[in-house]
Amino acid sequence: MQTREDELESEPFVKEIPPKAVDLPEWYQTVCYKAELVSLAPVRGCVVLRPYGYGIWERLVAELDVRFKATGHENAYFPLLIPESLLAREQEHVEGFVPEVAWVTQGGGEALTERLAIRPTSEVTIMTMFAKWVQSYRDLPLLINQWCNVVRWEKRTRPFLRTLEFLWQEGHTAHANQAEAAEEVQRMLGVYEDVAENVAAIPVYAGEKSESERFPGALHTYSIEALMPDGRALQAGTSHEFGQNFARAYNIEFTADDQSLQHAWTTSWGMSWRMIGAAIMVHGDDRGLRFPPKLAPYQVVIVPIVRGESTAVRDAAQHLYERLRDDGYRVRLDVRDQSPGWKFNEWEMRGVPVRIELGVRDLEQGVATLVRRDRAFKEEGQKTTVPLAEVSSRLAALLDDIQTVLFEQAEGFLKSHTLRPKDQAEFFKLLRERAGMIEIPWCGRPECEEHVKAETSGATRNVRPPAQGPRCVACGEPANVQAYFAQAY
Amino acid sequence: MQTREDELESEPFVKEIPPKAVDLPEWYQTVCYKAELVSLAPVRGCVVLRPYGYGIWERLVAELDVRFKATGHENAYFPLLIPESLLAREQEHVEGFVPEVAWVTQGGGEALTERLAIRPTSEVTIMTMFAKWVQSYRDLPLLINQWCNVVRWEKRTRPFLRTLEFLWQEGHTAHANQAEAAEEVQRMLGVYEDVAENVAAIPVYAGEKSESERFPGALHTYSIEALMPDGRALQAGTSHEFGQNFARAYNIEFTADDQSLQHAWTTSWGMSWRMIGAAIMVHGDDRGLRFPPKLAPYQVVIVPIVRGESTAVRDAAQHLYERLRDDGYRVRLDVRDQSPGWKFNEWEMRGVPVRIELGVRDLEQGVATLVRRDRAFKEEGQKTTVPLAEVSSRLAALLDDIQTVLFEQAEGFLKSHTLRPKDQAEFFKLLRERAGMIEIPWCGRPECEEHVKAETSGATRNVRPPAQGPRCVACGEPANVQAYFAQAY
Numbered sequence: 003m004q005t006r007e008d009e010l011e012s013e014p015f016v017k018e019i020p021p022k023a024v025d026l027p028e029w030y031q032t033v034c035y036k037a038e039l040v041s042l043a044p045v046r047g048c049v050v051l052r053p054y055g056y057g058i059w060e061r062l063v064a065e066l067d068v069r070f071k072a073t074g075h076e077n078a079y080f081p082l083l084i085p086e087s088l089l090a091r092e093q094e095h096v097e098g099f100v101p102e103v104a105w106v107t108q109g110g111g112e113a114l115t116e117r118l119a120i121r122p123t124s125e126v127t128i129m130t131m132f133a134k135w136v137q138s139y140r141d142l143p144l145l146i147n148q149w150c151n152v153v154r155w156e157k158r159t160r161p162f163l164r165t166l167e168f169l170w171q172e173g174h175t176a177h178a179n180q181a182e183a184a185e186e187v188q189r190m191l192g193v194y195e196d197v198a199e200n201v202a203a204i205p206v207y208a209g210e211k212s213e214s215e216r217f218p219g220a221l222h223t224y225s226i227e228a229l230m231p232d233g234r235a236l237q238a239g240t241s242h243e244f245g246q247n248f249a250r251a252y253n254i255e256f257t258a259d260d261q262s263l264q265h266a267w268t269t270s271w272g273m274s275w276r277m278i279g280a281a282i283m284v285h286g287d288d289r290g291l292r293f294p295p296k297l298a299p300y301q302v303v304i305v306p307i308v309r310g311e312s313t314a315v316r317d318a319a320q321h322l323y324e325r326l327r328d329d330g331y332r333v334r335l336d337v338r339d340q341s342p343g344w345k346f347n348e349w350e351m352r353g354v355p356v357r358i359e360l361g362v363r364d365l366e367q368g369v370a371t372l373v374r375r376d377r378a379f380k381e382e383g384q385k386t387t388v389p390l391a392e393v394s395s396r397l398a399a400l401l402d403d404i405q406t407v408l409f410e411q412a413e414g415f416l417k418s419h420t421l422r423p424k425d426q427a428e429f430f431k432l433l434r435e436r437a438g439m440i441e442i443p444w445c446g447r448p449e450c451e452e453h454v455k456a457e458t459s460g461a462t463r464n465v466r467p468p469a470q471g472p473r474c475v476a477c478g479e480p481a482n483v484q485a486y487f488a489q490a491y
Numbered sequence: 492m493q494t495r496e497d498e499l500e501s502e503p504f505v506k507e508i509p510p511k512a513v514d515l516p517e518w519y520q521t522v523c524y525k526a527e528l529v530s531l532a533p534v535r536g537c538v539v540l541r542p543y544g545y546g547i548w549e550r551l552v553a554e555l556d557v558r559f560k561a562t563g564h565e566n567a568y569f570p571l572l573i574p575e576s577l578l579a580r581e582q583e584h585v586e587g588f589v590p591e592v593a594w595v596t597q598g599g600g601e602a603l604t605e606r607l608a609i610r611p612t613s614e615v616t617i618m619t620m621f622a623k624w625v626q627s628y629r630d631l632p633l634l635i636n637q638w639c640n641v642v643r644w645e646k647r648t649r650p651f652l653r654t655l656e657f658l659w660q661e662g663h664t665a666h667a668n669q670a671e672a673a674e675e676v677q678r679m680l681g682v683y684e685d686v687a688e689n690v691a692a693i694p695v696y697a698g699e700k701s702e703s704e705r706f707p708g709a710l711h712t713y714s715i716e717a718l719m720p721d722g723r724a725l726q727a728g729t730s731h732e733f734g735q736n737f738a739r740a741y742n743i744e745f746t747a748d749d750q751s752l753q754h755a756w757t758t759s760w761g762m763s764w765r766m767i768g769a770a771i772m773v774h775g776d777d778r779g780l781r782f783p784p785k786l787a788p789y790q791v792v793i794v795p796i797v798r799g800e801s802t803a804v805r806d807a808a809q810h811l812y813e814r815l816r817d818d819g820y821r822v823r824l825d826v827r828d829q830s831p832g833w834k835f836n837e838w839e840m841r842g843v844p845v846r847i848e849l850g851v852r853d854l855e856q857g858v859a860t861l862v863r864r865d866r867a868f869k870e871e872g873q874k875t876t877v878p879l880a881e882v883s884s885r886l887a888a889l890l891d892d893i894q895t896v897l898f899e900q901a902e903g904f905l906k907s908h909t910l911r912p913k914d915q916a917e918f919f920k921l922l923r924e925r926a927g928m929i930e931i932p933w934c935g936r937p938e939c940e941e942h943v944k945a946e947t948s949g950a951t952r953n954v955r956p957p958a959q960g961p962r963c964v965a966c967g968e969p970a971n972v973q974a975y976f977a978q979a980y
Contacts, residue, residue, distance in 0.1 A: 041620055043570045043616070043620075044570075044573075044577050044619045044620075045570050045573065045577075048570040050567065050568070050569050050616075050620055051568040051569075053567050055567075056565070056567045057565070057566075060566065076542035077542065077545050078539065078540055078541055078542050078544075078545045079539070079540040079658060080539050080540075081532045081533075081534050081537040081656055082640055082642065082656050083537065083593075083642075083655075083656070084533075084534065088533050088534075101600055103598070103599075104595045104598040104599075104607075105596065105597040105598065106594065106596075106609065107594065107596045108593070108596060109592070109594065109644040110592075110645075118534060118593075120595065120609075127532070127533060127534075131530055131532075131533075131539055134530060135530070140827065140828060146542065151571055151639070151640065153571065153572075155598040155599030155600075157599070166598075167570055167572070169568060339629055
C-alpha cells in the first residue's frame with residue numbers, strides 16, 4: 003500500500019515543499035520525509051530515524067550528556083521490561099501510564115505467568131534499584147541518567163512529536179533532604195533551558211506546571227515551553243520533584259548521620275527527540291530546514307562546481323574538506339554524480355548552515371564562496387567571497403553569527419507572540435485564536451483552568467510567581483502566579 | 492526473597508572473592524556484583540548496568556563508533572517492534588530467531604490484531620527500509636550502523652555473557668556487487684579484531700564459522716574468538732556475508748550503471764556488551780578486576796591519605812585531580828568518608844589501572860606514589876614514587892605499558908593454550924578436557940563436526956584456509972582448512 007509518507011519520500015524535493023505559513027502540518031511532514039530525517043517504519047506509529055535525523059540526535063545527546071556529567075551525574079542502563087506487579091506499586095503513577103502500555107505476554111514460545119510492560123518511563127525499576135543501593139547518607143546523593151528507548155501506545159502519531167517508540171534520556175536522583183532535591187530539579191531545568199536556547203537556538207519559557215498538568219506521582223513538575231509558528235506551545239523538557247512519594251512506595255530508606263532512618267527525596271527529569279521536532283518547526287522556512295550550527299549534523303557542505311575533467315577543483319575541494327575537518331568542523335564534501343544546482347537545492351532544503359561553492363573561476367582567484375542558510379535567497383550578505391586560506395579561520399565566527407541570528411529570529415517571534423490580555427473576553431479570544439503564549443496573572447485554581455479549557459480548549463503551559471496583577475484575568479479571583487496559557491502540541 | 496546475587500551485593504568485598512582458578516563461574520559472578528558493574532534486575536534474566544559497568548560500555552561504544560565512522564558508516568535508529576508477518580519473510584532467519592522471541596500482544600488497553608516481536612536483531616526491518624532507500628547504483632554502498640537494545644528469550648543467564656536483554660551495535664550494509672560486500676565483511680571483522688586486541692587487550696583468533704555455526708540466512712559468517720581462563724572460547728564479534736539472500740527476500744533492487752535491474756549484496760556485523768564479560772574473565776585476578784587503561788572508566792584514582800584535619804593533602808590531591816583531568820585522563824578523586832586501606836582494596840577490586848596515593852610525607856617530599864594494578868601485591872615495580880610535577884607527563888607512558896602488559900599476559904595464555912594434537916585420540920582428549928583452543932587441519936565436513944560434537948561436546952570456533960597438513964586430524968579425510976575447536980560459552 004502506497005501511503006502519503008511513501009509518496010513524500012519518492013517525490014523530487016524542493017518544488018514540492020508547501021508554504022510553511024499556509025499549512026504547517028503539511029510543511030512539517032514534507033520536510034521531515036524529504037530531508038531524509040525519518041522514514042515511515044514497517045510498524046504502526048513508529049518512524050525510522052535516518053542518518054541525517056540521527057546526526058541531530060547525536061548532537062543533542064552529546065550536548066546534554068556533557069552537561070549531565072559536569073553536574074555530577076553518571077549514566078546507567080535499566081531493563082526494557084517491567085513486571086506488571088512492580089508497575090502497580092505507586093498508585094497515581096500506574097494510573098497515569100497503564101492506558102499507554104504495550105504488554106509482552108509470550109516469550110520463548112510460552113505464555114508468561116505475569117505480563118511484562120515495555121517501559122513507558124523507568125521510575126518504578128530505577129526506584130526499586132535505588133532501594134537496594136541506598137543504605138546510608140553516604141550513598142546520597144545518587145545521581146543517575148539513562149539514555150534509552152520507551153514505548154507509549156499513542157493513537158495519532160507525528161515524526162518526533164508523538165510516536166509509539168521514542169528515544170530520550172531520563173534522569174533519576176535521590177537526596178538526603180528536600181532542599182537538595184528541589185535544587186536538583188531547578189538545576190536540571192536550567193540545563194534544559196540552556197540546551198534549548200544555546201544549542202537548539204529555541205527561546206523557551208521555564209516554569210512550574212499547574213496541578214492538572216503534573217507528572218503522575220509528582221509534587222511539583224517544571225517544564226520548558228517553546229512556541230511553534232502556528233501559535234501552539236510545545237513542551238520540550240520536564241523536571242519533577244517527587245518529595246518522598248516514590249521513596250515510600252519503593253522503600254528507599256537510609257540511615258541519616260544522626261542514625262535516624264529516613265526516606266530519600268527523589269527527582270526525575272527528561273528530554274526526548276521531540277526537541278528535534280521543535281527545531282524543525284521553529285527554524286524552517288519555505289525552502290526547507292534550517293539548523294543552528296550547534297545542532298546541525300554538518301555545519302558546512304562543500305560543493306565543487308566541476309565542468310568536464312577539471313581535477314584541480316576536485317583536488318582543491320578535497321584539500322579544503324580535510325583542512326576544515328582537521329580544524330574540528332563537521333563538514334561534508336559532496337562529490338555525488340549530480341549537478342551543482344541540484345546539490346545547492348538539496349543542502350538548502352536539508353538546512354546545512356553554510357554551503358561553500360568552489361568553481362574554476364574561484365580557484366583561479368584563490369577564493370571560495372560562502373553561502374549562509376539563515377539569509378533569504380539573494381538577500382544582502384547571503385554570499386561572501388573569502389580567500390581560500392582564510393575559510394577555516396572565518397568559518398567559526400560565521401557559524402556563531404548564524405547561531406545567534408536563528409536564536410534572535412525565534413526570540414523575536416516569541417516576544418511578538420507573547421500577549422497580555424486585559425480581560426477575560428480578550429483572553430478567551432486570543433487563546434481560541436491560537437495567537438501564541440498568552441500571559442496573565444492567574445489565580446492558580448484547578449476549577450478556573452478547567453473552565454478556561456472548556457471555553458477555549460487552551461490550558462496553562464507553566465506558571466511563575468509572583469503574579470504581575472491583583473486579579474486573575476481568567477476569573478477575577480485574587481491572582482497568585484503569572485501564567486502562560488496556550489493551545490499545545 | 493534474598494537471592495545469591497542479593498547477598499553478593501551486600502557482603503563486604505575483598506575477602507569474599509573466591510580464587511579465580513578454582514571456580515571461575517563463582518569468581519566471575521562475585522566480581523560482577525561486588526565491583527558494582529551490574530545489579531540483579533527486578534525482571535527475570537536481565538541485569539541493571541550500573542554506572543561503573545556502563546562506563547566500560549561507553550568506552551567500548553566510543554572506540555567502535557569512531558572506527559565505524561572512519562570507515563564511512565552512519566548511525567541510524569530503527570523500531571524496537573517488528574510485525575510477525577515481516578519477521579517471517581526470510582525462512583532460515585525466522586527459524587533461527589523465532590524460538591527466542593518476546594511477543595507484544597496487547598497495547599493501549601486492546602489486544603493487537605498482529606503480534607509484534609521485540610527485535611532479537613534488526614535484519615528484517617532494516618532490509619525493508621533498504622528496499623525503499625535503494626533505487627540506483629548511486630545509492631550504494633549504503634553503510635548503516637545502529638546502537639540499540641535487543642531481546643532474546645534465554646533460559647539460563649549470566650551477566651554480560653547471556654541475558655534476555657542486551658546492548659549491542661548492529662551494522663547493516665548494501666553493496667552493488669559481491670566483491671565490495673565481501674571486502675566490507677572483512678573490514679568490519681578487522682575493526683572487531685583491532686578493538687578486541689588494542690582496546691580490550693584481548694588476543695583473538697579471527698576466521699570463518701563452519702556451516703553449522705553460521706548466522707541464520709548468511710552465506711559466510713566470520714567471528715573473532717577469545718579464550719577464557721577455563722579453556723573455553725568466547726565469540727566476541729561476528730560479521731556476516733548474506734550474498735543476495737536478504738535482497739531477494741526483501742526486494743532490495745537497484746538500477747546498475749548499465750541500466751540492468753539487480754539485487755543488492757548485503758552484510759551485517761555485530762558486537763555486544765558481551766565483550767565486557769570477556770575482559771572481566773581474561774584480565775581479572777584473585778584481587779578482583781583488572782581493566783586495560785583504554786577500556787577503564789577511570790584510568791587513575793587518587794586516594795589522599797588524610798589524618799586529622801590536614802587540608803594540605805586534600806588541597807594537593809584536588810590540585811592533582813584537576814591537572815590530570817585537564818590533561819585528558821579519566822581520573823577520579825576519592826574523598827569519601829572511608830579509610831585509605833578500604834579505598835585501596837576497593838579500587839584494586841574494581842580494577843582501576845593506576846592508583847595514586849598522596850600522604851603528608853609524600854607532600855613534604857613533593858612526590859606521589861603510583862601503584863600499578865597489573866603487578867601483583869608487593870611485586871617488584873608495583874609502586875613508584877614520582878615528583879608531583881611529573882605525574883601527568885609520566886602517566887601516559889605508564890598507562891600504555893599497563894595496556895601492553897595486560898595484552899601480553901593474555902597473549903601468553905592464549906599461545907600456551909593453543910594446542911596442536913597429532914591424532915584423533917589426543918584431539919578428543921584435549922577437547923574433552925577443555926584444554927584451550929585446539930588447532931587442527933580439518934576436512935570441513937558437517938558430518939565430521941557432528942561426530943566431534945557428539946564425542947566431545949566441543950565444536951569448531953572458526954576456520955582459516957589453507958590447512959597446515961594433508962589429513963583431517965578428526966576423521967582422516969583430506970584436510971581443507973585450519974580449524975580451531977573448543978568448548979564454548
